Amino acid sequence: MLLRNKISVFLLLSLAIFIHCEALRRHHKFFVKEASYTRLCETKDILTVNGQFPGPTLHVRKEDTIYVKVHNNGRYNITIHWHGVKQPRNPWSDGPEYITQCPIQPGHSFNYKIIFSLEIGTIWWHAHSDWSRATVHGAIIVHPKSRTNYPFSMPHEEVPIILGEWWKEDIMTVLQEFVESGGTPRDSDAYTINGQPGDLYPCSSEETFKLNVTYGKIYLLHMVNAAMNEILFFSIANHSLIVVGADGSYTKPLTKEYVLISPGQTLDCLLEANQVPPHGRYYMATRAYTTATNTPFNNTTTTAIIQYNGDDYISTTSPILPSLPYYNDTTTAFEFINSLRTLDPLLFPLDTHDTQIYSTISINTFPCRNNTCDGPNGTRLAASMNNISFVSPSISILKAYYNHITGIFGTNFPSNPPLYYNFMGSNLPLFLQTPERATEVRVIEYNSIVEVVFQGTTLVVGLDHPMHLHGFSFYILGWGFGNFDPCKNPLSYNRVDLPFRNTVLVPINGWATIRFKAINSVWFMHCHLERHLTWGMNTVFIVKDGNRTEERMLPPPRKMPMC
Ligand SMILES: *[C@@H]1O[C@H](CO)[C@@H](O)[C@H](O)[C@H]1NC(C)=O
Ligand SMILES: *[C@@H]1O[C@H](CO)[C@@H](O)[C@H](O)[C@H]1NC(C)=O
Ligand SMILES: *[C@@H]1O[C@H](CO)[C@@H](O)[C@H](O)[C@H]1NC(C)=O
Ligand SMILES: *[C@@H]1O[C@H](CO)[C@@H](O)[C@H](O)[C@H]1NC(C)=O
Ligand SMILES: *[C@@H]1O[C@H](CO)[C@@H](O)[C@H](O)[C@H]1NC(C)=O
Ligand SMILES: *[C@@H]1O[C@H](CO)[C@@H](O)[C@H](O)[C@H]1NC(C)=O
Ligand SMILES: *[C@@H]1O[C@H](CO)[C@@H](O)[C@H](O)[C@H]1NC(C)=O
Ligand SMILES: *[C@@H]1O[C@H](CO)[C@@H](O)[C@H](O)[C@H]1NC(C)=O
Ligand SMILES: *[C@@H]1O[C@H](CO)[C@@H](O)[C@H](O)[C@H]1NC(C)=O
Ligand SMILES: *[C@@H]1O[C@H](CO)[C@@H](O)[C@H](O)[C@H]1NC(C)=O
Ligand SMILES: [Cu+2]
Numbered sequence: 129m130l131l132r133n134k135i136s137v138f139l140l141l142s143l144a145i146f147i148h149c150e151a152l153r154r155h156h157k158f159f160v161k162e163a164s165y166t167r168l169c170e171t172k173d174i175l176t177v178n179g180q181f182p183g184p185t186l187h188v189r190k191e192d193t194i195y196v197k198v199h200n201n202g203r204y205n206i207t208i209h210w211h212g213v214k215q216p217r218n219p220w221s222d223g224p225e226y227i228t229q230c231p232i233q234p235g236h237s238f239n240y241k242i243i244f245s246l247e248i249g250t251i252w253w254h255a256h257s258d259w260s261r262a263t264v265h266g267a268i269i270v271h272p273k274s275r276t277n278y279p280f281s282m283p284h285e286e287v288p289i290i291l292g293e294w295w296k297e298d299i300m301t302v303l304q305e306f307v308e309s310g311g312t313p314r315d316s317d318a319y320t321i322n323g324q325p326g327d328l329y330p331c332s333s334e335e336t337f338k339l340n341v342t343y344g345k346i347y348l349l350h351m352v353n354a355a356m357n358e359i360l361f362f363s364i365a366n367h368s369l370i371v372v373g374a375d376g377s378y379t380k381p382l383t384k385e386y387v388l389i390s391p392g393q394t395l396d397c398l399l400e401a402n403q404v405p406p407h408g409r410y411y412m413a414t415r416a417y418t419t420a421t422n423t424p425f426n427n428t429t430t431t432a433i434i435q436y437n438g439d440d441y442i443s444t445t446s447p448i449l450p451s452l453p454y455y456n457d458t459t460t461a462f463e464f465i466n467s468l469r470t471l472d473p474l475l476f477p478l479d480t481h482d483t484q485i486y487s488t489i490s491i492n493t494f495p496c497r498n499n500t501c502d503g504p505n506g507t508r509l510a511a512s513m514n515n516i517s518f519v520s521p522s523i524s525i526l527k528a529y530y531n532h533i534t535g536i537f538g539t540n541f542p543s544n545p546p547l548y549y550n551f552m553g554s555n556l557p558l559f560l561q562t563p564e565r566a567t568e569v570r571v572i573e574y575n576s577i578v579e580v581v582f583q584g585t586t587l588v589v590g591l592d593h594p595m596h597l598h599g600f601s602f603y604i605l606g607w608g609f610g611n612f613d614p615c616k617n618p619l620s621y622n623r624v625d626l627p628f629r630n631t632v633l634v635p636i637n638g639w640a641t642i643r644f645k646a647i648n649s650v651w652f653m654h655c656h657l658e659r660h661l662t663w664g665m666n667t668v669f670i671v672k673d674g675n676r677t678e679e680r681m682l683p684p685p686r687k688m689p690m691c
Contacts, residue, residue, distance in 0.1 A: 212251030311502025
């Protein structure tokens with residue numbers, strides 16, 4: 129009897145261990161809940177996943193499928209987006225609220241199925257509802273199928289480096305004030321590295337993120353720009369960075385003293401601990417790259433520290449600060465972007481395209497009652513693509529499309545700017561500033577090669593826009609300043625080893641051209657500066673099904689969140 133009990137306990141235990149291992153690999157649980165955090169000498173509650181800020185890092189192998197069950201134990205609606213994951217045929221788990229799903233309401237949960245395919249290296253996840261992503265975000269590291277299978281020196285250690293922004297004010301209050309005022313949002317009070325402002329800010333020295341390295345070893349930094357509203361320069365004192373990946377795709381190794389990373393972008397960088405003793409301590413540092421005149425930004429610098437193992441004077445040596453490019457140094461910013469090259473062969477030929485969309489991306493204004501808003505001359509600030517300021521619908525576009533529900537969205541997103549004017553003009557007539565409000569999508573044929581030319585304008589203010597496309601990575605054929613010239617500019621396109629990314633930084637007062645192959649379903653396209661997303665610099669691409677079963681969108685999971 130006793131023996132039999134022992135055997136059954138043993139069996140139960142091994143079953144439990146088996147299930148546990150299985151759970152570690154494929155099933156994850158995200159509890160979205162408030163937790164108390166102290167930064168910049170003040171304590172406040174922030175929304176987190178599992179109480180962690182930044183949230184947990186997900187480790188997967190290339191081409192895995194995993195499940196993340198998200199329980200909303202917070203006070204706000206929430207959705208999670210798996211940024212950079214192409215999710216072939218499965219837009220149901222992509223995440224943007226009212227685009228592919230209704231939000232998960234407080235007390236409810238949703239089981240996301242995340243299908244990895246081409247992605248390798250660093251991508252990330254973040255909330256895609258209101259402004260929750262300020263604190264609800266984390267890295268996803270896609271490892272090669274076999275541990276040794278890197279196209280570069282095997283790293284000794286892999287380290288997520290997540291750049292972010294911290295507000296002393298509650299982020300929902302920041303959002304509410306921003307929307308009500310009609311002006312620009314209040315600036316963040318600090319930039320952060322792995323959730324810490326660093327010791328150049330008050331009350332931050334103890335917790336500053338520190339990376340201990342061993343002389344002679346190589347470290348793989350998995351970098352994410354999770355900041356809400358700022359493009360960032362990043363550099364490490366006395367150490368070069370070797371960029372080997374961007375946006376979940378390998379690049380040819382590129383050695384640089386600094387990198388530039390836009391919200392929504394990721395970089396994989398090798399760091400060689402190659403400083404000979406006596407070592408110093410070395411800051412890694414980040415601050416804003418911004419070109420908008422009259423748009424305030426926080427001009428402070430966040431830091432973390434690199435220190436060498438075995439040094440006994442560690443805590444007394446003050447760290448060396450790297451020099452960072454000047455905050456409006458567009459030349460240096462684009463010199464970096466321009467140097468990135470894909471390592472992998474092209475996935476489709478780039479000599480031709482089937483569909484072209486030429487879209488302006490503009491900052492706009494709406495009239496405001498009695499001119500009492502905080503935009504220029506009392507107006508309300510807005511943003512648009514091809515003069516349409518995107519209005520979020522009340523049920524998801526994906527659901528409306530799949531179930532043929534009419535009246536939720538239109539299919540008239542224009543292929544060209546509705547009006548041609550000098551997009552770079554310096555005194556444009558004021559009537560051009562006011563866009564149309566609508567929910568317009570663009571329908572695309574299955575398997576077509578789509579070219580999008582983003583054209584910045586000087587309406588209200590010109591600035592750089594990191595444009596992000598869900599569901600695809602795209603090749604960046606070219607970019608330049610001024611008005612796009614359809615005869616001349618394509619002659620200088622790179623068609624050989626151009627970068628393969630999911631977020632393109634369109635330069636201030638300039639343009640950029642991307643191409644992707646439309647192989648699956650309903651995808652959001654938007655500026656990854658959060659204020660521009662809120663203002664409507666967005667649209668949606670619906671790619672029709674192909675003829676064969678394996679070219680069709682998967683059916684919805686049984687329990688989608690309800691509106
Ligand atoms: C930038 O951050 C610093 C440090 O937290 C803060 O004192 C300052 O007010 C912020 N600047 C702006 C323009 O918001
Ligand atoms: C890094 O090194 C310092 C000094 O030796 C030590 O106090 C600290 O615990 C180490 N940190 C980690 C994460 O190993
Ligand atoms: C860091 O680099 C500077 C400039 O190249 C050099 O003068 C200094 O000695 C280096 N310091 C350490 C501790 O490696
Ligand atoms: C930002 O900081 C840099 C370096 O500290 C300084 O040179 C520059 O004048 C500052 N710019 C603004 C707009 O405050
Ligand atoms: C950068 O800012 C400085 C002053 O802060 C200004 O003199 C300069 O013209 C700016 N450069 C560009 C390219 O806007
Ligand atoms: C707007 O202006 C009108 C007329 O000047 C005034 O009667 C009205 O009270 C104002 N409304 C608000 C909300 O201030
Ligand atoms: C504000 O109004 C003045 C006077 O009508 C006009 O000259 C100026 O261009 C306006 N500015 C903006 C940004 O609307
Ligand atoms: C945008 O559309 C509005 C409303 O139709 C129009 O008044 C405005 O001139 C248009 N602006 C541009 C730049 O097309
Ligand atoms: C689907 O089949 C139709 C009829 O045979 C054909 O015209 C069309 O090109 C096919 N579509 C795709 C995307 O292959
Ligand atoms: C939360 O989502 C539901 C369903 O779409 C919606 O009715 C409700 O207004 C949302 N709540 C907030 C605060 O946005
Ligand atoms: Cu933008």
